Amino acid sequence: MTTVPYPSERHAIVVGAAGSIGRMLCEQLSASGLHVLGVDLATIQAPQGYDVMQGDVCAPSPLLCQRLATAHLLVLALSEKVLLQALPGLLPHLALDCLLVETLSIKNTFATLIRDVSLPQAVAGLNPMFSGDLPPEGRPVVVVPYQPDAALDDLCERLESRGMRLFTLTAQQHDHAMALLQTVGHSMVLAFGHTLAASGVPLAQLIELGPPPFKVMLCLLARMMTNHPDVYWEIQAGNPASATARENAFAQLQRLDIHARNDAHVEFLAAMASLRNHLEPAQPQLAASCRQLFEVIQAYAPGPMGEGAGLSSHRDRIDRIDDQLIDLIAQRLDIIREVAGSKKGSSTAVMQPERVRQVVSRCTKRGRTLNVPAELIEQLYHAIIEQSCQIEYDVVGGPRQTLLDVTPEVFSQTGVR
Template sequence: MIRRCVVVGGAGAVGRLFAERLLAGGARVAVADTVEPGAEPAGTHYVRGDITSLGARLEADLGHADLVVLAVPDAVALAAVPGLAAVLRPDALLVDTLSVKQPVTAAVRAHAPDVQAVGLNPMFAPDLGFEGRPVAAVVVNDGPQVGGLLDLVAGWGARVVPMDAAEHDRLAAVSQALTHAAVLGFGLALNRLGPDLARIREIAPPPHQALLALLARISSGAPAVYRDVQAANPEAAAVRKELAEGVRLLTDLVEHGSEAEFATVLGQLRDGLGEHAPHYRDLCARMFTSL
């Protein structure tokens, strides 16, 4: 049972999400951050401190914790691992919520090989909550605490999806970096075109409304989070290159290809979805009924 926790980066949205759920389960939770949380979850206590340069109070809290959650940017977590290895209890569990797993997995195995550790990546914005949402899980150093935590997260309603660090980063590059790049590229093109958005809103078909909604959500989010998705993942550059190549191929097809060739490409794209095509077609239809 998890009794004492430290959520590092608890002033942020992801850290707050974990702090609230751990509190609800009866744990004592310390929220550690370099800035004060705007609205500290009731029942937590706040520790001002830098996880990369430990002060006495934060070090003491970390040394007593059953569970330490690193809900911080990738670079901060990587810098913190060597110091954490020296202060954590032998039976403590270290959890990271980073969007890229290979570097932090290597760092923990190098500096803290005896510390139980697991990487979690909630594949959703924190305001949506865990219920029915996927959480990627990368076991770094296995142990009894790891299984208990994964069961706990599943008990919060999440769909825990186990994978190794390399697979995580490949899938995250496609499902997050590629997707965000497509939306941000759409937004950059839209700004360059400079249309009257009030008039666009009057006539926009559902696909355009969906893209505008995605653009509004991403551009209203935390810049550091979305930059990490693009900059920290070593696979992201390749998927952005493929996105640009996809637009180039489309341009070439429209300008130099025939209607039959266009139909062939659409068929190839449909076939690429395989047995999942009906699911996503029906999902799109349901989405569009609300637009």
């Protein structure tokens, strides 16, 4: 990740800064070089890198109105209901060159509003396709350009500089895509959860006996329960394409039920073959990823609700994690061999000091959130990257350099020699 060399006098306000998406955008926009003010009705603990203000955007204070007048970017990371209540009180204070951005899960209502109300400002929508507590590097973000201009180009460059992958859609394309990407999956997980709750079987017993697919579904359900219910309500009720998506999913369940009740084995096999064909050519890689996911689920699975776990059980879990580590390192080195072939074909140097800095910095930051010592991460990645470079030298050729020769400052804190 890099910091975009834009003028340092540009200001951004992110409303909803206490939420996961608002907080993530505060952090990422600040890291891109903007002066960021995070605003929320809730109290926000003093963060690093940006300012915060407690306030009600539905009744903005004089101080907030002053800050709005100087903002180059206003991000409304709010629910649709609150956003529509707040807009009339915010718009009169915005400068003409301020880019207005929403982060709604569904875009159709806002798109209609922007079409019917002629705003002088540039307007866009964002939808990060991940929760804000996850690192954004490499993850997709949908951009909906309602009224684009150079300010939106500026924002997109900043987000890309932080490692996010941007995809531009219209509001209609966005909502149709979300019906498949979110409505169907969320509704199935919720139905799964309600079925378990209505069964009367103790959850602890189900967890202890459950196979990996069951545990994955249960983890998805638990993850959904950490977010505000309104997020999922807007996806199900606010998207005009959601009803059709649920109807189609329900029809497939009914089809399966008919096959099973009528002993239609041949029809069932034909349906499975059709799915297999639909998944090609991604099926092998998806199946391999699922196997790794199952291993992770099993490795972190508790004993009888966390009690009675003996030393042997702990060691088994550690062994499974070690197996995963070796598998992942092997996959990384295989990709490095592909990179080496690409570098040889394009006459690209093996040593890329800035890339080394980015990798170690990103992994160290991620490790910090998981209480993994920075020294351990630096030592681990010194060994991994050094081996990767040697693989590339074997393919590319040329004089060899060591990491400590090229990027000594990256590993100076850990005693690596």
